[in-house]
Amino acid sequence: MPDQKLQIIPLGGLGEFGMNSLALRYGDDIILIDAGMMFPEEELPGVDIVTPDFAYLEENRAHFRALILTHGHEDHIGAVPFLLSQMNVPVYGTAFTLALVERRLEEHDLLEQSKLVRVAAGDRIEIGPFQVEFIHVTHSIVSAVALAITTPLGTIIHSGDFKVDPTPTDNVLFDLHSLADYGRRGVLVLLSDSTNSDRPGYTESERDVRPRLEDIIRNADRRVVITCFSSSVHRLQQILDLSAECGRKVAFLGRSMVSTTEIAHAHGLLDIPNGILVRPQDIMDVPPRKLLAVVSGSQGEPMSALYRVAVDDHKHLSLERGDTVVFSSRIIPGNEKAIYRMINHFARRGADVIYGSMNPPLHVSGHASAEELKLLLNLVRPKYFVPIHGEYRQLAKHAMLAEHLRHTGLQETFILETGETLEFDRYGARRGARVPVGRVCIDSGSVDDVVEDFVIRDRRHLSEEGFLLPIIAIDKHTGKAEGLPEIVSRGFISEDGSDLLQEARQVVARTIASATAEERTDWGVMKEKIRTDLRRFVIKQTSRHPLIMPVILEV
């Protein structure tokens, strides 16, 4: 019998939304599954992204063997550059997932030194005591896999993110058979995606969005603008197919939309009909009823291409009365107000905006609902169960969905939060010691689309670089700023830096003055513009990176 312990060590994504990352350790060998980011909460202004704290891996650097990626969503790969900049381990993933990672690594000048190892669904690899099999699953992004990881103490199934789509648009079915085989042979522990565990029933098939999109595209008299997540390759394929059928040219707008479609096309995952694409600069030459634009920015990000179109500040696309804007996307909780503000801007342009949950749907989730989760549980029949990927409420619901398996072999469900570990030995499973975890706030420092070094926002950083709080009083109804903006600072400059602060106040005043009246009544946009301009100014003047948190007071 094996005499080493097997440990499950969640470094992110359990009891919180996003930044999924989970380590497995057997004896002295550690592998990491996914290294995702999360977007900062509203309570964390002045920060671009948040990643897990990989202190545990740093402490055990000598034992850290590999990073394995399940799929290419930001909450699974977004922290890869940050991780690899500290610890250069080989990275395993499918071709499309690695292509998305490559783009990120290139931006941070890390690509050359990185070891990326392509795998395909069905492949098996060995990393120390771990034998890993990649199993195809259906999800809202292409080339997603679950993992079957066999260790001396038994097999771990990690679901990745998944739904059980019976009719995927690419006709590549969920590999139920491999999971069934593992289930028949016996699985030690199942780690499964809890994102939609509070949703009863089944998640609709990706194919279910086609009828409504077709209805809209076919019947629109003028331009159609569709926004969706740029990684939704299946969705983009359906939009391209419908555009071809309806005789519309297609333009892709937005940095992530352009680059993702290029990558997907290069990997043969997106079929772009000949001659259908139109360059952004030629959009306004296409007759309105012959144009369809796919634009990134569905979450109301103030600097996105879609927001620029909404406030009529896009270089290439200007909407007119009677154009149609379609949200083929969900609202990530916390983004409601920003998205509704953007929709108000579109409505002011006279566009007909189609959004919200409706039947037939404009968007379907990529995550399994309760009945699919039970299907996976029943196929895998694990001895132990650990719900992953979700806030506590979702983990708890998922645990309840497994209750019936008590009668057929499930010994125990463990609800773990990030940092809480589980260990196995020949006698069974039990909670282990906590490991150090945390969140690292990163200011990617992107100025003018050039991504600079990581600037890590932590206590140390705050005391070294300080912070700036520009305080702006704006009249809500006129959009006019009242007086010169105040700037409060701490730990940033000494008394004799007051000239700099005076100049900084002028920078903020200029940002406000150069915004349109419509933008000025939109706090989300103004905060982001002020932050961007002030950051550029401060870096140029001082080469320092203070935390910048604009505070807008309505007067």
Add this chain to the structure above:
Amino acid sequence: MPDQKLQIIPLGGLGEFGMNSLALRYGDDIILIDAGMMFPEEELPGVDIVTPDFAYLEENRAHFRALILTHGHEDHIGAVPFLLSQMNVPVYGTAFTLALVERRLEEHDLLEQSKLVRVAAGDRIEIGPFQVEFIHVTHSIVSAVALAITTPLGTIIHSGDFKVDPTPTDNVLFDLHSLADYGRRGVLVLLSDSTNSDRPGYTESERDVRPRLEDIIRNADRRVVITCFSSSVHRLQQILDLSAECGRKVAFLGRSMVSTTEIAHAHGLLDIPNGILVRPQDIMDVPPRKLLAVVSGSQGEPMSALYRVAVDDHKHLSLERGDTVVFSSRIIPGNEKAIYRMINHFARRGADVIYGSMNPPLHVSGHASAEELKLLLNLVRPKYFVPIHGEYRQLAKHAMLAEHLRHTGLQETFILETGETLEFDRYGARRGARVPVGRVCIDSGSVDDVVEDFVIRDRRHLSEEGFLLPIIAIDKHTGKAEGLPEIVSRGFISEDGSDLLQEARQVVARTIASATAEERTDWGVMKEKIRTDLRRFVIKQTSRHPLIMPVILEV
């Protein structure tokens, strides 16, 4: 022919969510319909409520005749005390609406001087050139009315807030007949509720929530906690009836829940079965499977009774594993994260939390969807149409719903935003001059449940009272504060006040220390606690009311 102009003057609620208030002027006579508040947006920290700026009425004080209320929701009556403290006009409303207003006036010591005039659906009153008829409508609150206001230039129909519920729980049907009569005789302009104009189909009947609530209450093994809007008297009646049928005692928890149920009961609008109520202090003596608690705080307000129960800090109710918590309420956009945080706390207590949109529903809207809005448009057949109550996107959708009436008499639809007026004379309708409008931020100053004077937060106030920004660094995973909190202030105290700031830092440190570990990881709760304690300290020490905006940094 009349030679005076009729003006429609929106002071709030058009192109924004909440604070509904609209003035009508004929010649030298002005009446105001509703005086609502809105809750501050996240961008406005440190403020309790927001009301319309009534500057237009102050300037025309001599002509301001009366305030007419359509129903008792906060976004229609919340600004009444603030308005009456400035201009004491008679207030017309139904008995229940006025009872809710009385409670607010009493809190502000304004009740005695106020002139409240009770009306009932079907009544007609005359105020100068305006003849006003009150028309019963169905809505999520009882005793709601639409208004038919006849002037020398024609009739204005103001829908109030409504849905067309074919099977209301109190069997009092929407008065379609009166509206049909007005429609037949000819209506100059319809002002109609746009809240749900972007929702296709019909809104479900209030009765449709019963099956699921019954299923939950009947089958729960232990305590059931239900949260809903405290003004949802129909909902409360259904919950009381179901509790009686299932043999459960009922406790009402939360200040607004207790007071609203008392008022509704006193007015014969809520039937409370004999002996069913249990006092809060006796809750824990009731066997768990015999208890149902109705608790206010469905929007995740950090100081609400429900939040206290969630973090196990309520004086009378402590949940245990296996209890059930039901959200029979909607999520107001912007509150998602606070509500989900609260649900996570409940899940940690081991409660089964039932929430979200599902079928059959746990909650139904009180506002008309697209088909009901078209029904009202077709009944009223107005010459002009002005969509009211909603953000721009909702007003624009509502305008599109009226397009078909172009063929049957509708001459024009005007999308107005707050401050934009419309005027009518014998020749027709046209846009008029803008009037001064704005938002007034009010710190109700409630400390220890005692509501003090209004403190108005505006530019003038900011420069007089200044602001305090407590900056707290909290470790997300341990919940520990790092070092003594910083406090940044401006315009609040002179240099020699630094002792006070030092003391204030200690106050904040004590607030953090006295919170539970669970509360400390919940920023929403911590911000509100810090703000409350610091406000109490500052008022006591200085009798001043600076704006207090806690900033929590995660480290």
